[in-house]
Amino acid sequence: MWAIGVVALCVMAGSALAALVRLVPLSLRAARVALRQIFGAMRWVSRHRRFGAGSVVVAVVVWMATKHGVGALAVGAAISAALLATWRLRAPETFSAWVTERIAGSWRSARVYRPAWETAMVTTGLDAGINGERRLPALVGVRSRAGVDRVRVRMLAGQVLEDWTGRAPRLAQTFGVPECRVRTVPGRSRDLELWLLVADMLLAEVSPFRSRTSDAAALAVAVQEDGRRYRLRLLGSHVLVVGATGSGKGSVLWAIVAGLAPAIRDRTARVWALDPKGGMELAAGRPLFDRFVYGDPDDGGDYEIEFARALEDAVSIMRRRQARLRGITRLHSPTEEEPLIVVLIDELANLTAYITDREAKRRIGAALSLLLSQGRAVGVSVVGAVQDPRKEVVTVRDLFPTRIALRLSEADQVALVLGAGARDRGARCDRIAESMPGTGYVGIEGVAEPLRVRFPHFTDQHIDALVAEYGTSADMTAAETRSAA
Numbered sequence: 001m002w003a004i005g006v007v008a009l010c011v012m013a014g015s016a017l018a019a020l021v022r023l024v025p026l027s028l029r030a031a032r033v034a035l036r037q038i039f040g041a042m043r044w045v046s047r048h049r050r051f052g053a054g055s056v057v058v059a060v061v062v063w064m065a066t067k068h069g070v071g072a073l074a075v076g077a078a079i080s081a082a083l084l085a086t087w088r089l090r091a092p093e094t095f096s097a098w099v100t101e102r103i104a105g106s107w108r109s110a111r112v113y114r115p116a117w118e119t120a121m122v123t124t125g126l127d128a129g130i131n132g133e134r135r136l137p138a139l140v141g142v143r144s145r146a147g148v149d150r151v152r153v154r155m156l157a158g159q160v161l162e163d164w165t166g167r168a169p170r171l172a173q174t175f176g177v178p179e180c181r182v183r184t185v186p187g188r189s190r191d192l193e194l195w196l197l198v199a200d201m202l203l204a205e206v207s208p209f210r211s212r213t214s215d216a217a218a219l220a221v222a223v224q225e226d227g228r229r230y231r232l233r234l235l236g237s238h239v240l241v242v243g244a245t246g247s248g249k250g251s252v253l254w255a256i257v258a259g260l261a262p263a264i265r266d267r268t269a270r271v272w273a274l275d276p277k278g279g280m281e282l283a284a285g286r287p288l289f290d291r292f293v294y295g296d297p298d299d300g301g302d303y304e305i306e307f308a309r310a311l312e313d314a315v316s317i318m319r320r321r322q323a324r325l326r327g328i329t330r331l332h333s334p335t336e337e338e339p340l341i342v343v344l345i346d347e348l349a350n351l352t353a354y355i356t357d358r359e360a361k362r363r364i365g366a367a368l369s370l371l372l373s374q375g376r377a378v379g380v381s382v383v384g385a386v387q388d389p390r391k392e393v394v395t396v397r398d399l400f401p402t403r404i405a406l407r408l409s410e411a412d413q414v415a416l417v418l419g420a421g422a423r424d425r426g427a428r429c430d431r432i433a434e435s436m437p438g439t440g441y442v443g444i445e446g447v448a449e450p451l452r453v454r455f456p457h458f459t460d461q462h463i464d465a466l467v468a469e470y471g472t473s474a475d476m477t478a479a480e481t482r483s484a485a
Contacts, residue, residue, distance in 0.1 A: 105142035108149050112175060113142060120174040124167045128156050140191065146227030147199030149177075152185070153192045161448070164192055165424045172196065181426030183449045195426075201227050202439055202454040208258055208462050216269060216340050219259035221252070222438075222453035230442065230453045232256070233402065234383075235340060236331050236376050240348075240397065241385040242417045243406030248438035249385040250281050252404055253344060254458040254466075256383055257285060260342065261470040264288055269340040272314065274307055276350035284463045287471030289344075304360040307351055311367035314343055314380055318371065321378035332379035341380045343371065348384035353393045365395065372399035389416040405450070406440035407432040418443035418450050425449050 084099070121127045121136045128135045137159070140152035155164075164171075164182045172180035177196045185191040206223050216235035224230045232239070234256065241252045263269035270290040275282040279294030286292050293310045325332060334340040345351065352368070355361045371382055386394055389408075397416075405417040408429040418427050418441060427441040427450040438457060441450035 101143040101145045104144035105149070108144050109139070109142040109151075113139060113149075113151060116175060120171060123174065124170045126156075126159070126163065126167060128158075144198075146225075147197065147201045148226040149194075149196040149198055150226075151194040151196060153194060155190050155192060161192065162421075162424075164194075165421075165426075168194075168426065179426070181449070181452075183425075195225075197225065201225055202436065202452070206438065206454050206456040208255070208456040208458055208466075211259070212262060214260055214263035214266075214269065216260065216263065216334060219256065221255040221259050222442075222455045225452050230451065232259070232442070233444075234260075234342065234381055235334070235379070236381075237402050238372055238376055238382045238400045239384070239402045239404065240394075240400035240417075241383070241404045241406070242387070242389045242408070242413075243385075243440065244387060244409050246434060246437060247406035247408075247432070247440070248455060248457075249346075249387075249406060251438035251455040251457055252406070252440075253281070253346065253383065253385060254285070254463065255455045256342075257288060257344070258456075258458070258466055260340075261288065261466060263334070263340070265470045265472060267336045267339060267472070268334045269342060271342045271344055272310060273344045273346075274310060274351070275346045276307065277347050281346045282344070284460065285467060287467050302357070302360070304355055304357040305363075307355075308360045308363035308367065311343070311364055311371065314341060314375070315367050315370050317341060318375045318378055318380045321380075322374070325378060331377055334379055338379065343380070343382045345382070345384040348386040349388055349393050352395055368396050369399070372396050376401075389413055391416075401445040403443045404440055405429045405443065406438070407434065407436075422450050426452070 084095075117139050118127075118136060122134075126137055135156055137156050138154040140154050142152070143150045153164075161182065161184060168180040168182050171194065172178065175196055177198050178200065179197040181195040181197075183193045183195060185193055202223065202225050209220050209229070211220060215231075217233055218231035219234055220229045221232045222230040239256070241249050243249045257264075257271060260269045260271065264271065271288060272291040273282045273285070273289040273293070275292070275294045277294075279292070282289070282292070283294065291310060293306050321332060321338065332338065332340075351364050352361075355364065368382070371380060375381065382400075384394075384400070388394070389397060391397060403417050405414060405427065406429065408414060408417070411423060411428075411430045414423040414427055414429050415421075417429075422441070422443060423429075425448065427443070429441060432439050436454070438455035439452070440455075441452050443450040
């Protein structure tokens, strides 16, 4: 069917071009743009086979219009409208990407970017003179969605990413937008995308999400600045959350717990909550946790050792799974018998730097290092939150593949969390307003550009509702955990 769809698109394209040529004398540039769009659509249909039948219908409509006049054209328009409405309802994401964003982008391109493109390139020094001829980076296209214009640019020969990141504030000023960020395009070494923030969709507080199912490989935990939901990969990864006091670290932790809630109910995920601050942040969600350690010195025991024991029990589960899965698979798939274990630590520095018991500190450091270096492949993931990202405070910082930087106290801290050059690429965490808790940048190992998101705000009422719907049982004791392992 997809092959028929491609052929149909060719027929449609030929008919459309023939009709246009008869009506309007096209310039060579307009013809080239039209052909590029047509061939792009053909490639898309070849990758999305289920839309082949729709392509056939559209081709038939165009053929009827050219052969039978206005009446057939009206019927064809009605059929096309019905097809578009069906597409919009059945596949809203692809409809948005291929229709809404392109139409809005074309309007913004004609109204804002193309008229000012030469001025912007010259005044920011991104043009070049070759043999007396001025060369400009090519404006390939524009897509617009929810307050963000994504401008695709083809760099001149010899230009690199850093040539553009250093001029991002000037580009924002030239195009009259508050902010501009520069992102690479996977698979296109010469292309870049300028993310121009027309309206900040993250200014408004985000409400918690509700989902019936849970996918640890793509947890819906936040909202991106283009309005889409951000999906965090927890399966096969570890997550470090860094932010100053009041920046919203609790929002990130509860968003992850909420995303895992259906899996917690189904017993394919289990959360071990370690709260060295006496349980102040996480106690309300205790029925959601299989294990809850909060370090109460009034219990009479060595509460610092309890944190070490919990982490060592997680290492024991990791070792047993390694023995079972060795030579079978490289990545664990959660089941009810072998669920994803998420070790949630509210203040990581209390376990790595501020702990006073030397023996407990040694054991905690050893267990954390093992979990972070080996645990993610066998379904034991660590999520840690901390205020101070310095290496002497979080000695295992470099073992977290995914890092979330909320509001930070100093500009230099951005590089500590997200890597060198992250701030130049737009991650200005030190400029996040105190009135926007839960707003930050997500950096993933191997991806150059951080992504700006905002996490939902969880009130006590939201947590109570989460517990009422998904809570299972009180936390397991250490002995029960070792038995389960």
